Amino acid sequence: MLTSQRRAMIVERLNRDGEIIAKTLATELDLSEDTIRRDLRDMAAEGLLKRVHGGALPLSPPLPDFAARQSLSTDEKAALGARAAAMIEPGQVIFLDGGTTTAALARALPRSFAFTVVTHSPTIACELERHPSADVVLVGGRLYKHSMVAMGAQALETIRGLKADLYFMGVTAAHPSHGLTTGDMEEAATKRSVAENAAATFVLLTREKLGLASPWKIMPLAAASGLIVPAGLSSDVLAPYRDMGVEVIEA
Amino acid sequence: MLTSQRRAMIVERLNRDGEIIAKTLATELDLSEDTIRRDLRDMAAEGLLKRVHGGALPLSPPLPDFAARQSLSTDEKAALGARAAAMIEPGQVIFLDGGTTTAALARALPRSFAFTVVTHSPTIACELERHPSADVVLVGGRLYKHSMVAMGAQALETIRGLKADLYFMGVTAAHPSHGLTTGDMEEAATKRSVAENAAATFVLLTREKLGLASPWKIMPLAAASGLIVPAGLSSDVLAPYRDMGVEVIEA
DNA sequence: CATGAAATTACACGAATATGCATGAAGTAT
DNA sequence: ATACTTCATGCATATTCGTGTAATTTCATG
Known part of the structure; x- marks a missing residue:
């Protein structure tokens, strides 16, 4: 070695x-x-x-x-979550990443119709305990405590065996040329695998993540169906992403 | 540590x-x-x-x-949890059921040495987020919200693929002749499968569960390695269990 | 291919740190 | 006032650290 x-x-x-x-x-x-x-x-x-x-x-x-x-960007995250939740249609299968942003999405999930949520985050699963109409599927594996998600061989195998309609991804950073990145290698591989098994992938991005890059590359921006970002950002910041043909949705 | x-x-x-x-x-x-x-x-x-x-x-x-x-910590369940936690030895693989009793056990887990916890309960997994030395493995599957555990084919397959040293089971009821029972069919099957793949199975029982029976049979009392019950119960209540050769451990 | 420089590693040894036990002092409770 | 618990100190032991050194490997250059 x-x-x-x-x-x-x-x-x-x-x-x-x-x-x-x-x-x-x-x-x-x-x-x-x-x-x-x-x-x-x-x-x-x-x-x-x-x-x-x-x-x-x-x-x-x-x-x-x-x-x-957490307290600073709570409103921001809630807005992203609400916008993402609005995309969900009855009967769809949604994959939710772990993280505070997707936790906000979990709280905003529609309650008027049924759908299925797949997640590898026990925290998200607990959030959905009292949801009236969401069917929850937990992806198992070795639990990584720093990010509180299950990953590893077992998780990958499960992920490969499913086909999601929508994947809401949380990342550490998004950069026009470096693409979507995160701080953990295993996490990058897991997110990539979920994206490959989802018909559409939307990335939830709070303000401070734009323009940054972390060590581990998940996938290029163009591989995502769209980015969900807070409203009110300057067009200068968003232009590089729009120029690459990625749909930028303001929440 | x-x-x-x-x-x-x-x-x-x-x-x-x-x-x-x-x-x-x-x-x-x-x-x-x-x-x-x-x-x-x-x-x-x-x-x-x-x-x-x-x-x-x-x-x-x-x-x-x-x-x-403070008042919560002096609970009967905490005593059961502490007694169960004392059985764990370094390096062992422990399977933890979902439920409030096993949640108390999760909070009492030893922190001075390393071991592995396998669970199908996201709630238990979240409890262990800050545990310094427990390796956590999450068993995936369809999440049953009433009991907040993952079960079904996927979970059974994972369970069959593992071998635990200790299984701490939570049940709805324990009866001398009807054995260990619970209110959900899928849960009974899952618990049975875990017990089959564990070297030893201990059942955590609070006072009110003794002598009752629920609709779905998990397994006979004799199949358990021991029952962990609160201290101070009358010997009349415990005698039937002891008579069947089941070890009764008072916490 | 030869050779010297740089990097990597293991070992040695004194210093620093961490821990447990014993003992007498100080504090607390009944 | 007496009994019990908790504390501080000193000491012994074990672990870990940093530095220096030598052996080995890797690399670059002629």
């Missing part, structure tokens, strides 16, 4: 497990603890993780500004 | 519960009280909490619903 592969693996594990224990990883990879420690030290210097006694932890989780962001 | 993780956990608990009791935390994490005390002393010096005799308090006033949580 190459050094860079090992380091990529460390990042991935941090996302998956929320911790790295130097001793454990050394044993597992059959390397000396020194090597792992060196990795951790260098990566901490690069700002990829937080070094602690015994191993490493992810950089301060977005908890501090999470609450603030 | 790393030291810094433990300290982060202390902060989190202070926010959640409004208090830290040194002795309790030491027992729960399987550490000496000295270690916890040292943590509290250092963290007090860093201005993260207020040290008091017996434990610590947050600097800001505790959450308003603290009293409510």
Whole structure:
């Protein structure tokens, strides 16, 4: 295994497990603890993780500004959710990603007719406990706690076995040339697979995500059926997306 | 669990519960009280909490619903959960049913070592979001909202493909001659299948469930490894179960 | 192909950190 | 006032860390 592969693996594990224990990883990879420690030290210097006694932890989780962001963009997310919910037609099968934006969508889902919601997020599933007419299907797999969605081989297999009418995707960033991206490799693969098995894919994007790029590429913008963005953005910001032929829906 | 993780956990608990009791935390994490005390002393010096005799308090006033949580935690179900959690050993694979009793168990799961929790309940999965050392696997399937668990063909297939060390089952009723029963046919079949794929099955039973029977039979009492019941029940009530050779564990 | 530079890794060793236990002091409860 | 709990300190042990060093591999260049 190459050094860079090992380091990529460390990042991935941090996302998956929320911790790295130097001793454990050394044993597992059959390397000396020194090597792992060196990795951790260098990566901490690069700002990829937080070094602690015994191993490493992810950089301060977005908890501090999470609450603030939550309250700040709540209205924005509710508007996106409502707009997305308006697209749903009776009897359709909808796939919902995990995340706060899609949670807002879950709360806005139509109650006057029946449809099916497929999700790999237990949080979304719990949101729908009291929904009167939504049939809920839970996609199983290994639960990734940082994003609270089930992913992995089992999940992919289930996803390949279904055909959704609409997929509402949440992403970390959207960039005109880099396309749709997210911070986790497994998540990128999962979203891609869902998009392949959905007749239409709409991406929910809050203001601050436009024009940014994260490390893992999901798919180019053109592969999406449309972007749902908050109303009131300047046409300058939206022009690059419209120019690529992607439908931009303002909520 | 790393030291810094433990300290982060202390902060989190202070926010959640409004208090830290040194002795309790030491027992729960399987550490000496000295270690916890040292943590509290250092963290007090860093201005993260207020040290008091017996434990610590947050600097800001505790959450308003603290009293409510407190009364909940002295519940019968919490006792059952704690007793069940004490059976778990490092590295084991535990299957958790949905339901309020097993939710109490989820909150009492050991935090000092790693193990895997398999569940078909999104509610349980959400409970475990912040658990430091539990690996969570979500079993997918059609979500039955009345009991909030995923069941059906997909779930059964996944269950057949796994082998759990311990299964903690929640039931609607337990009767000496009718055995373990529940109100839903699909649920009975699912529980039976999990029990078949677990090395040991323990049933969590609150007081009011003993001696009753529901329409759908899961399995005879003798098929269970043991029943976990609240302490203080009369031996008359428990005798029939003990007579059948079922281990009855009082919590 | 040869060779030296750079990178990677394992090992050694003293320092720093973490933890548990023992003991006497301080605090709390009955 | 007495009994019990909790605390602080010192000490012993174990783990982890950082630095230095040497061996090995990889790479670039002639």
